Amino acid sequence: MRKIFYIVLDGLGDLPLKDLGNKTPLEAANTPNLDNLARKSKLGLVYPVARGIAPESDIAVISLLGYDAHKYYTGRGPLESFAEGLAVNDGDLAFRVNFATIADDKKTIRDRRAGRGLTNDEASVLCKEINSKIALSSATFEFKNTIGHRGVLVIRSMHGRLSGWVTNTDPAYDREGVFGVAKEKFEHILQESKPMPEHKKSQEAIEGAKLINEFTMKAIDVLNQSPLNKKRIQEGKLPANLILSRDAGDHLPKFPPIKETFGLNFGSFVEMPVEKGIALLTGMQVVDVPSRTGHPDVDYGVWAKIALEKINEFDGLYIHIKGPDEPAHDGNFKLKKEIIEQIDSFFFGKLIPKINLDDFIITVTADHSTVCAVKAHTADPVPILFCGGKINPDKNNAFGETEAKTGTIGQIMGRQIMGLLSRFASQ
Numbered sequence: 001m002r003k004i005f006y007i008v009l010d011g012l013g014d015l016p017l018k019d020l021g022n023k024t025p026l027e028a029a030n031t032p033n034l035d036n037l038a039r040k041s042k043l044g045l046v047y048p049v050a051r052g053i054a055p056e057s058d059i060a061v062i063s064l065l066g067y068d069a070h071k072y073y074t075g076r077g078p079l080e081s082f083a084e085g086l087a088v089n090d091g092d093l094a095f096r097v098n099f100a101t102i103a104d105d106k107k108t109i110r111d112r113r114a115g116r117g118l119t120n121d122e123a124s125v126l127c128k129e130i131n132s133k134i135a136l137s138s139a140t141f142e143f144k145n146t147i148g149h150r151g152v153l154v155i156r157s158m159h160g161r162l163s164g165w166v167t168n169t170d171p172a173y174d175r176e177g178v179f180g181v182a183k184e185k186f187e188h189i190l191q192e193s194k195p196m197p198e199h200k201k202s203q204e205a206i207e208g209a210k211l212i213n214e215f216t217m218k219a220i221d222v223l224n225q226s227p228l229n230k231k232r233i234q235e236g237k238l239p240a241n242l243i244l245s246r247d248a249g250d251h252l253p254k255f256p257p258i259k260e261t262f263g264l265n266f267g268s269f270v271e272m273p274v275e276k277g278i279a280l281l282t283g284m285q286v287v288d289v290p291s292r293t294g295h296p297d298v299d300y301g302v303w304a305k306i307a308l309e310k311i312n313e314f315d316g317l318y319i320h321i322k323g324p325d326e327p328a329h330d331g332n333f334k335l336k337k338e339i340i341e342q343i344d345s346f347f348f349g350k351l352i353p354k355i356n357l358d359d360f361i362i363t364v365t366a367d368h369s370t371v372c373a374v375k376a377h378t379a380d381p382v383p384i385l386f387c388g389g390k391i392n393p394d395k396n397n398a399f400g401e402t403e404a405k406t407g408t409i410g411q412i413m414g415r416q417i418m419g420l421l422s423r424f425a426s427q
Contacts (some may be wrong), residue, residue, distance in 0.1 A: 001315060001362050001425055001426055002359055002360055002361050002363045002388065002389045002423075002425045002426075003311050003314075003315065003316060003359065003361070004264070004266075004315060004316030004318055004360070004362075004363075004421050004425050005136020005307065005316070005319065005360060005361070005362045005363070006180055006266075006316055006317065006319065006417075006421060007319045007321070007362070007363065007364045007365075008316045008318070008319070008320045008321070008364075008367050008414035009063060009321050009323065009324055009340075009343065009364065009365075009366050010057060010320060010322045010324060010325040010366065010367055010368075010370075010383060011024075011319060011324045011325025011326075011329075011366065011367070011368060011377070012057075012324045012327050012331075012365075012366035012367045012369075012370075012371070012383075013027060013028065013342070013368065013369030013370070013371075013380055013381070014328065014336070014370070014371050014372055014381065014401070015369070015373060015378075015380060015401075016381075017333055017372065017373065018242075019333065020319075020333060020337070023229075023400075024051040024335055024400060024402075025324070025328075025333050025336040025337040025340060025372065026337075026354065026383070026399070026400050026401065027166055027391065027398070027400035027401065027402060028337050028339045028341055029337045029338075029340040029398065030341050030344070031341060031344040031398075032344065033344045033345070033347075033348035033349050033352055034065035034147050034348055034364065034385075034396040034398075034399040035399055036352075036394050036396070037351050037364065037385060037387050038385055038387075038397070038398055038399035038403065039044060039349070039390060039393065039395065039398065040357065040386075040388075040393045040395050041385035041387040041388050041391065041393055041394065041396070041399075041407075042105055042385070042386045042391055042393065042398070042408050042409050043384065043385050043396050043403060043405055043406070043408075043409060044262070044381065044383075044384050044404055044407040044408070044409025044410050044411065044412060045381040045383060045384065045401075045403045045404050045405060045407075045411045045412070046365055046382050046383075046384045046411075046412055046413070046414055047232075047379075047381050047411065047412075047413055047414065048060040048064060048366075048368050048382065048414040049063045049069055049179075049366055049413075049414060049415060051323060051379070052183055052378045052379050053084075053149045053176075053179070053181070053379055054182055054184075054368070054376070054377045054378045055367070055368050056076060056137060056173070056179075056180045056181070056182060056247070056279065057079050057272070057274060057325075057367050057368065058076045058079055058180070058247075058274045059071070059073055059179050059180070060238075060254075060367035060368050060414065061274070061275055061278050061320070061367055062255075062386055063280060063413070063414035064365070064367060064414045064417055064418075065258060065278070065282060065318070065414045065418060066258070066261060066262060066284070066373070066413075066415050066417070067255060067261075067415065068391075068415060069359060070169040070174075070178075072254070073178050073179065073253060074089040074164070074178065074248075074250075074251055074252060074253045075094065075164050075178060075248055076096045076180055076247030076249070076274055077093075077094035077095040077096050077152065077153070077154075077245050077247050077249045078094045078249040078251065078252050078253070078277075079249075079252075079253070079273075079274050079277035079278060080096050080152045080252075080273040080274045080277055081093075081094040081144075081152040081153075081154050081277040081280070082252055082277045082280070082281065083274065083277030083280065084144050084146055084152050084273055085144075085224050086142050086152060087154070087350070088154060088218075088227060088249075088251065088252050088297040089156075089252045089253070090161070090250065091157070091160070091161030091162055091204075091250055092152070092154050092155065092156050092162065092246065092251075092427065093154065093155040093156075093162040093163075093164060093166075093208045093211070093248055093249075093250055093391070094152065094154045094155075094164075094211070094249055094250070094415070095152065095153045095154075095155075095244070095245040095246065095247065095248050096150070096151075096152060096245070096246055096247045096274070097150070097151045097152060097153050097243050097244060097245045097350070098112060098113055098114075098149050098150060098151070098170065098243070098244045098245045099114045099118055099123060099126065099149040099151065099240035099242070099243065100112050100113060100114055100147075100149070100239040100240070100241075100242040100243070101114050101115065101239055101240065101241060102190060102241055102281045102424070106190070106217070106220055107189055107190050107258070107351075107396070108167060108188060108189060108190075109171065109188040109190055109239050109242065110174055110188075110238060111146065111228055111242075112170070112188070112244060113148075113149045114149050114166065114238050114239070114240035114328075115238040116148070116149065116326075116330075117236060117237060117238075118148055118149045118240050119148070120145070120147065120148065120242070121399050122228060122232075122320075123145035123148065123149065123240070124145055125226075125228050126223060126226060126228060126229075127143055127144060128224055129222055129223070129228075130143045130191075130219055130223070130243075131143055131247075132368070133222045133320065134218045134219060134222055135243070136155070136211055136214055136217065136218075136363075137209070137211075137214060137331065138157060138158050138159060138207070139155050139156055139157045139162075139211050140156050140158065140225060141154060141155045141156065141215065142154045142221065143169075143243075144244070146272075146273045146276070147237055147271075147273070149240065150273070151158075151243070151274075153215070153243070153291055154212050155208070155212065155215065157207060157211070160204070161205075161250070162204055162205075162207055162208040162211070162250055162263075162426060163194060163195075163202055163205040163207075163208050163210070163250055164208070164248040164249040164250035164251075165196045165199035165202065165205045165208075165248075166185045166193050166194065166195055166197070166205055166208070166209040166212065166248050167191065167193050167194050167196060168191060168193065168209045168244075168245060168246035168247070169190060169192070169193050169213070169216055169244055169245045169246070169270075170179075170186065170244035171186045171190070171191050172186050172191055172376075173189055173246045173247070173337055173406050174220075175247075176178045176199050177197065178249075180246060180247040180265065182343025182376045182377040183357060183376065184374045184376050184378065185374075187420075189324045190216070190242070190244075191244070192209075192213055192350060193208075193209040193212045193213050193216075193220055195209055198324060203270035204250075207288065208248070208250075211213035212248075213287075214249060215243070216243060216245065216400065217247075219242070219243045220241060220242055222243065223239070223240065223241040224239070224241050226239075226241075229241055232337075238304055243270070252281065253281060255281050255282045257282065257283035258282045258283050258284060258418075259263055259283055260283075261418075262418050262419070262422050263422065264315040264316055264386075264418075264421075264422060264425075265314050265315045265316075266284045266285075266288065266314060266315065266316045266317065266318055267286075267287050267309075267313065267316075267317050267318070268284045268285070268286055268317065268318040268319070269287040269288075269289045269303070269318075269320075269417075270286070270288065270310050270317055270318075270319075270320040271289075271321070271322045273319075274322045275276065275279065278356060278416035279318070280331070280420035281308065283370075284318065285314070287306065287310050287317070288303060288304060289302070289306055289383070296339070296342040296343075296390040297342075297345075297346045299346075300321075300343055300345075300346035300347035300350070300396070301346050301347070301350050303319070303347055304346070304347050304348075304350035304351040304354075305350065307308035307319060307351060308351065308355070309342055311380075315425070316425075318335070320367075321343060321347070323339040323340070323343055324336050324339050324340055324366075325340070325370050326371070326373065327339060327372075328372050328375070329365065329370060329376070330375065331372050331373070331375045332372070333372040333388060334338065336372060337347070338358065342344065346374065357387060357388040357389075358388070358389065359388075360388045360389070360390075361386065361387070361388045361389050361421060362363065362385075362386075362387045362388050362422045363384060363386050363387070363392070363399030363417065363421060364384070364385050364421075365382055365383065365385075365386065365417070366382035366383070366401070368382065369381070369382055369384075371374075381411065382401075382414075383399060383400060383401050383403070384404065384409065384417070384422075385404075386397055386409065386420065386424060388424075389424055389427055390424075390427045391424055393401070394406070394407050394408050404408070
């Protein structure tokens with residue numbers, strides 16, 4: 001059995017841009033290491049969840065690990081809350097949340113991420129204020145900041161169960177059944193949470209929506225009075241005076257362990273709480289990696305070094321790298337291209353020369369396309385390569401969306417990847 005490196009670059013996929021010579025950021029990037037892998041690979045395109053779905057990372061990762069997201073997914077809120085050590089019992093209401101900035105009218109959202117400049121230390125101060133100064137009418141809650149502007153919230157009713165079938169207060173995301181779906185266009189207006197249409201008579205959903213709306217308005221009042229936010233305003237920064245919630249769920253998913261499903265002992269290293277939660281709930285061991293230093297040559301190089309060391313303890317490693325996604329959400333195609341080049345140079349450039357490809361299977365893909373032109377996730381497929389072992393290459397010249405269309409892997413669904421990796425590794 002060959003060892004497996006399963007590498008997912010968050011938001012890597014994109015569409016051609018006129019400013020890049022009608023190439024995507026990946027195609028325009030200088031990526032000699034990925035291109036060299038592509039020349040030794042089978043290529044194809046992946047719909048991470050299904051055709052027509054612009055997935056959030058959580059349902060995409062669940063699918064990429066071989067699970068039917070329609071069957072197992074219970075909302076992003078429970079996954080991230082669990083990863084951050086908050087108890088999510090059946091009937092608790094868990095959300096993924098963002099610190100954001102709201103105008104004085106308490107309706108108009110000035111920035112969904114409080115300018116992206118909120119530090120972990122600042123968020124921790126605001127988190128303590130929220131937990132100590134807000135009391136809900138018929139429930140208790142736990143609020144926890146995670147990374148930067150991100151956080152999680154669990155609401156527990158004093159009188160019974162709550163239902164996760166409630167709509168988001170975050171206008172940038174919708175719900176299609178249990179799935180959270182990014183909108184390509186939306187108004188920057190705070191939304192009132194309501195029971196979803198098919199659950200509008202459910203008292204558990206009615207109560208859940210009432211409580212998240214109550215929390216939202218009380219949090220605005222507390223955060224507007226925060227000395228930290230007043231200081232941020234004096235410094236010319238946006239205040240973090242709003243909590244936007246989305247992707248509610250009322251219980252944890254119950255995944256069959258990945259080792260039982262595919263016969264593979266996988267480890268993972270991931271950056272974000274949602275990927276950590278999925279890894280733990282699917283029975284993967286989470287490999288600790290240092291926090292980012294802000295220096296790509298250091299950060300990606302350290303990840304490559306750890307991957308080379310830790311692969312000996314597992315049949316495979318699932319490695320999820322956040323890099324390309326954030327600049328794409330900002331429409332910054334130049335920075336997305338630059339980050340792809342950094343990953344190629346400092347991660348793949350340190351990893352690939354240290355292994356014998358005959359003894360490994362490597363796959364590189366993405367969890368979704370984050371298209372710079374629309375600043376959002378889209379339903380477009382993403383490229384994938386399979387390299388190593390006894391894989392016969394397609395003789396493509398580069399790793400990119402256009403080349404991937406001609407690969408012999410064809411068009412596949414994300415949940416098919418693990419089966420292919422298992423087959424390639426055992427050949």
